[in-house]
Amino acid sequence: MxxxxxxxxxxxxxxxxxxxxxxxxxxxxxxxxxxxxxxxxxxxxxxxxxxxxxxxxxxxxxxALWTVDSFTGQISHTWTLDNIVAVLTGSLYQTVTLRTVGVALLVTIIDIVIALPIAFYMAKVASPRAQRILVIAILMPLWASYLVKAYAWRSVLSQGGIFEWLVAPFGGHSPGYGLPATIITLSYLWLPYVILPIYAGLERVPDSLLEASADLGGGTWSTLRLVVLPMIWPAIIAGSIFSFSLSLGDYITVNIVGGANQMLGNLVYSNVGAANNLPLAAAIALIPILIIFAYLAAVRRTGALNNL
Amino acid sequence: MRLSRPARGLLAAITAVVLALIYLPLLVVFVNSFSTSQNLTWPPPGFTVKWWAKAFQSDGALDAVLTSLQVALASTAIALVLGTLISIGLQRFEFFGRDAISLLVILPIALPGIVTGIALNNAFRTGLGVQLSILTLIIAHATFCIVTVFNNVIARLRRLGTSLEDASSDLGAGIWTTFRLVTFPQLRSALFAGGLLAFALSFDEIIVTTFTAGSSVKTLPLWILDNLFRPNQAPVVNVIAVVLVLVSIIPIYFAQRIAGAEKVVR
Amino acid sequence: MKRTPARYASGALTGVAIVSVALLLTACGTSQGGGSAEPTQAQTELGEMEGSVSLLAWPGYVEDGSNDPTVDWVSAFEEKTGCTVTSKTYGTSDEAFSLMKTGDYDVVAASGDASLRLVAAGDVAPVNTDLIPNYDGIFDFLKMQSWNSVDGVSYGIPHGYGANLLMYNTEVVTPAPTSWDVVFDKSSAYKGAVTAYDSPISLADAAVYLMAHQPELGITNPYALDETQLAASVQLFKDQRENIGEYWSDYLKEVQAFETGDTVVGTTWQVIHNSLAEGTPAEVVLPEEGATGWSDTWMIAAKAKSPNCAYAWLDYIASPEANAQATEYFGEAPSNAGACDFTVNPDHCAVFHAGDAEYAAQIWYWSTPIAECLDGRTDVKCTDYSDWTTAWQEIKG
Structure with missing residues (x-):
């Protein structure tokens, strides 16, 4: 073999x-x-x-199959399914899981929708020089620390912040702190990680192929849909894995701009860092692990990863 | 497909708007680094350069930057070696379990950082009984950095094919000589791109870091987290962020030049 | 990151599963760190300094000038004793508790909601206060309290203390509140702009409120709640949740929120009020029901590698000069009566009500809720900290 x-x-x-x-x-x-x-x-x-x-x-x-003595903080090695059962049946965990997956999916969709036109412009329209400058422009914000950027969004979205100031003339309001703010901030943080693979994918689509499609009578839309999209699909998936999994495990951004909301990461963090209950935290961690495996399996079924 | 003028204009406009949005928060950071408000409140009530002066006196910040550089360099180096080995193995050989291995490589980045963090923390502390230190941190970072190198190198290997390597060995070159003189030069820019992303990933990582760094190890993100909780330090943190963004132009610029030069050669 | 890998032919997941199971065998024997729960003996005499000491403390408790050259009380200690200080900061008491389990630290500054747990887990040792000359200067009402001693044995030296006060925006919250009801029963008036401290220990805030407003519940100590009493506190917070804008845990967050007006009323610390930009319309009050608060204790690890340097640190930080520097920088009342003469701001002790025994008496200092009721009841089992943690997570939802 x-x-x-x-x-x-x-x-x-x-x-x-x-x-x-x-x-x-x-x-x-x-x-x-x-x-x-x-x-x-x-x-x-x-x-x-x-x-x-x-x-x-x-x-x-x-x-996850052990328990912890809540006062002394010692883990006792008695086998029990209590933690798993608590996580599977607790309404708290269901609500938070749904909220987290919803946020992660929305962030991923928003990032892909924003990344596609930019990546296309970079790869197929811009001059080589402009292309190089654009890549630098996309990469640079990655170096301003994650925490600093999250706090910057906190400032932007506050009452009387820049966002309010920008949209007020159009009768808009800052969404304030909450899930919308979390989605905006996370989309912002992971956007470069989605643009880059899609850009790289588009770069590999030969211009000649697009011209051939046009010569054969393909319109812009049908070329995009039938030629370009299938070719860059794996790259889109690549980007989505980043934005989806990074959002799924985040607990810092939601703490900074998420108002009173908590996500799965917060539950894991507060159980391990705060409550010192590693067994329960491990049981909760099973949820994102299962979701990621399901996501990877779903992605694999589309066949996208086989083309990579 | 030929894009009409309006379509090109529209794409350019979208790109411009998104870039503006990307830089808006950074502008806030920049402006706040000169604000007299200690708490990053908008709009800034006044102008001062005292945070800049303070930032350059802060030994803590400098130490943290150096620690982060050490960790990022070491874990990038490990990731480069392991990532290259694994991608050559997977790309040049066909064997049972290949797919499991490629899944294994992306798992550390695909699983949320907090899962990776507590798993490694538990393994180091209670499984192996070692104290957390800068070494455990480097091990943790290298683990999730392998994937960026792997992705870049395997993509390049696939495109290169094996004809040049075959020619080299037909001409009598040994395996090592072939790698050194034929394969490696063609991988260089892929290694650079992968290494740069690995470096960036490690440099700004906080979640896994929180759980795997020893008590005396203070990377820059940890330092920033600490200082956001200290009185009067938040604007200094903004200064550091501005400096980092500006300094980052250098490695990115070189990465681009290498990539650009290769395109011309090809 | 240019592209993601690669090919998952069938069997990928099974492959990993097989690998995992194989490796499970090597992973067995995983267990927890930490010490035994047996009491250790306090040291009776001091020996040679070890040359280094490792501290775990709230941010701002151990400053060596590396963040701000003018804020430094560690260098003097290092010069005096020859013990090099390494330090780590923590964000919540719970984090401190788990960090102490690593055994990396000689000394910890613990609030009352961590100290008893540390004692029970055997992570800290009794402290012989005779070896600490500066202990004499500590306010008497802070000595040998339920959060720093067990059965008449001292487990540490008081550092500083403060109350969890009520802060409100004077333009929005009128008339000026005198009761916690503005964040509980009447919080709907400020929907979306109410805040609370993000920790299970906050449940005691509701218990303090219930002590005054629902005496039929029979709460005598907000840290000793049976199931019914805890449920009442939880209900109060669940109703409040509807009106919460955000919870706060770091104080930068609350300072910003009050300055921008995103938050108008909620629990706070005195130092947060002091950090507000000039002109921010906000006031603090110690409401008539009383309040919860903290009194922090320097404790020594049971397995300290440098016990002598640790004792030296405890003595040094309790000295009037160092105690003044540290508590003024952090923004809390010092524990040493002499410290008031050394603060940069001559009014520091007055602002923070240092030494005011009457003010201090209105404060229920953080203690760890345990199953054995702290108020002495023996007919019921009290809810413990893990119950509070679960309850808090459910409140947040």
Whole structure:
């Protein structure tokens, strides 16, 4: 079952080995044994990801089956499904989950809708020089700390803030602090992470293909829909994974601009950081884990990821 | 498809408006760094440069920037090595479990930071019994930075194909020589792009950092979080943010130049 | 980030599952840190300084000049004792409690809602106050209280204290309130502009209010609530939730909200009122029902690596000079009577009512709610902190 796609034809083996240095011999040995080569390549990264990450996740999930003594803060290793049951049946967790998923989806949709025209302009309309400047302009805000930007939005959206000042002439009002403010701020924070992959995807669409479509009588819309969209779909999905998962786990932005609302991240955070109840926090963390796996599975079914 | 003039104009207008929106909050940060209000209140009641003077005297901020640079550089370096290995492995070989591995690589970024954070915190502290330190922080950051390198490198490898490498080995070059002289030069800009994003991701990360940094390790985001809670420090934080945005032009500019130069060569 | 990976052919999830299960075996034996709950003995004499000490405290309690060269009381300590200070700050008492479990810290400045839990968990040791000369200068009404001692054994040195006051916008909230009813029964008048401190311990605020307004509930200590009493407090907060604009936990947030007018009434700290820009129409009041408050205690970790430097720090920070610097910077009343002579603002002690035993008597200092009722009742079981946490999360919804 292990087939080396790049395996050289056998004739290479008959080349006379030049000097028999150790490096040379190792190289020859490796080129004859693709499996050894593969395990050398993947050994370190898999050890890292498996041991550091998967083991840690698994240990966390096990913790969900334990309980904590609320006063001494010690975890007692008695197996129980209480935490899981509490999370599955508690109306609090259902409300918050729905709210969080709603926010994450809206943020993702808004980001994609905004990113598409910009990325298209950058990749297909702007001159190479303008293109370079635009990429810099999109990347730069990433370096102004996340916290600073969130607090800046708090200021923008406050009563008498810039937002109010901008929309007041049109009879508008600042949405104040709450879910709309959270959605605006999160969309803002993750927008560069969505624009960049879509831009990269559009760059890979050859101009000749668009011209061919036009020559064959395809209008702008049908070209976009039938030629461009299918080609950049994987890139859109790539961007959406960022905005969706980053929003799903956020607890700081909602704390700063979200008014009195809480999201799943807040519940996890207050149970682990505040209440010192790691088992319950782990049980709550199962919710975003399941949602992300469902999301990845759904995305995979569209076949988008296979084209990447 | 040929875009009509109005369509191009519309796209340009949308881009301009969105860029303006992107920079609006940054403008607020910039203006507030000169405001006499200690609490970032809008509109600014007066003009002062004292926060700028204070920021440049703040050893805490400088230390935090240095710590963040260390962490970001170390975790980017690890991510570059691991990400390159894994993408060559996955792109140049066909084997059972390949898809599981590629899922494994994106998992640390796809799962919310708080999940990654508490999982690693629990594993380090109670599973392995090690004290949190700058090392645990670097390990955590490297874990979720691998994906940015992986994405860029595997995309490049796929586009490159194997013909040049095959030619190299047909001409008698060993595996290492082929990698050094043929594969690596073609990967350079992809590595740079992936590395830059990994660096940015690590530099501004706060959620995983909160849970995996040792008590004496203060990265810039942690310092900022602390200082937003201290009296009279919020405007200093704004100064730091403005400086960071301005300084960031340098690496981004170089990244763009490398990418641009390659396009010309190709 | 240019593109996301890659190919999930079928079996991807199963693959990971298999890996995880395999690795579960290595992950077994995961357990918690922290110490045993057995009481440790207080030190009887001091030894050599260890050369370094690690502190855990509220932001603004341990300042070494690295944030502002003029705000520095750590360097003097380092020079005097040769103990190099490393410090970490925390945002909530609950965070302090979990951070102490790491065993990384020698000393913690804990509020009453963390101190008893730390004692019970065996994370802190008794403190021999004879080894701390400056203990003599501490206000008597702060010594050996329920939040810093257990069974007559002292567990720390008082640092500073303050009340959770009521702040209101003088233009919107008229007439000037004298009761907490503006944030509870009458809060609907300020719908969307009410705030409250974002912590389960806030439930005690409602209990203080209920003590005055629903005596039939029989609450005698806001930190000793049985199920019915807690339910009444929760109900009060659930009704208030409709009118809440936002909860606050860091004070920058509340300062901004009052300055912009997004919030007009709610709980506050004196220091928040002091930080408001000049001209902000806001006042604070200690309402007639009384209020909750905090009294912070410097405690020493049970497994401190540098106990002698830790004792040296406790003595130093209780000295009039250092106590004045630290509590004035943070914005609370100092614990040392002599501190009032060293504050930069000569009125500091008056503004914060330092040493005013009558004012202090109206304050119910934060204590950790535990199952064994703090008010001495033995016929019922009281709700504990985890019940309060769950309740608080449900209130926020």
């Amino acid at each position: 292990t087939v080396d796609a790049s395996a050289p034809p056998t004739r290479r083996a008959v080349l006379p080995p030049q000097r028999g240095s150790i490096a040379r011999r190792g190289s020859v040995f490796l080129s004859r044994h693709p499996r050894v080569r593969l395990s050398l390549l993947l050994g370190a990264p898999l050890f890292w990801l498996g041991l550091v990450y998967i083991a840690a996740l698994a240990a966390l999930l096990i913790t």
